[in-house]
Amino acid sequence: MLEFERHRPRLFALAYRMLGSAAEAEDAVQETYLRWHGTDQTEIRNIEAWLTTVLVNQCRTWLDSARARRETYVGPWLPEPVPTGHGELGPLxxxxxxxxxxxxxxxxxxxxxxxxxxxxxxxEAFGYAHREIADMLGITESNAQQVYRRAAHRVQEEKPRFDTAPAHARELVEKFLGAAQSGDIAALESMFSADIVAVADGGSKVNAAKRPIVGVSQVARYLLGLFGRIPSFGADVSIVVEEVNAAPAFVVRSGETVLGTVSVGFTGESIASLHLVVNPDKLAYFQRDDQKFADETAG
Structure with missing residues (x-):
């Protein structure tokens, strides 16, 4: 048990990057523990490699079934936000x-x-050699190299470049929040890139835009509409800038309940993307992390 616990944080960080879901990542780690517990551990020569192999192949299987589930998901599907201010996903x-x-x-x-x-x-995230990756996935080393080149090419082609330094990004997010709270549509529009896109994930639980919102004026009006509804949640609603997925984001709470997160992507000085997660199922891990941190602070 103690040996496994030593690897748990790294396994969770890997599973989350694989699945984009904190809840499923926790389940994958638990499934890996059950496999570990039911195995003759004296026969395992490299514990880290064994655990990583079991976990990553479990995640591959789950991703196959997740594709089918996400085809019937109501509205856009977004990853689950994870607070990263306390090392939840390892070194960043x-x-x-x-x-x-x-x-x-x-x-x-x-x-x-x-x-x-x-x-x-x-x-990319864990620095394994192609030979090690091939052994874990049951493929040849040359195949692992080919798959990596193909994946890296796709990522490079499509990945937005968010090249703003974290400290400056926080300043911009706080400025953005101030403009949104004050209803200053001109200030908001001046911060957006021409092709800004806002994507909201409410699933079937919370009413949210069912399609991405694209364009400066459209996104600005959409945001002001959302902020205009906040007073209806009560006087104890707070909006705080915190580190979420290694970047500054808004976290909206009603008392101690997390209502949503808004992650902001930058290109230079301009806001290029907004990812809003309001599906309570996807905020459950965030909520538990809030409570865990509160308990540790109180203790």
């Missing part, structure tokens, strides 16, 4: 590490096949 010190857990990248990664996603995540 470089721009590349932050990019690989951004909402924009995780949404893009849905377009990769399960094997492409596994190879890319293992190589």
């Amino acid at each position: 010190e470089s721009a590349e590490q932050r990019d690989l857990v951004s909402m924009a990248f995780l949404a893009l990664a849905e377009r990769l096949s399960p094997t492409e996603r596994a190879v890319f995540v293992l190589r």
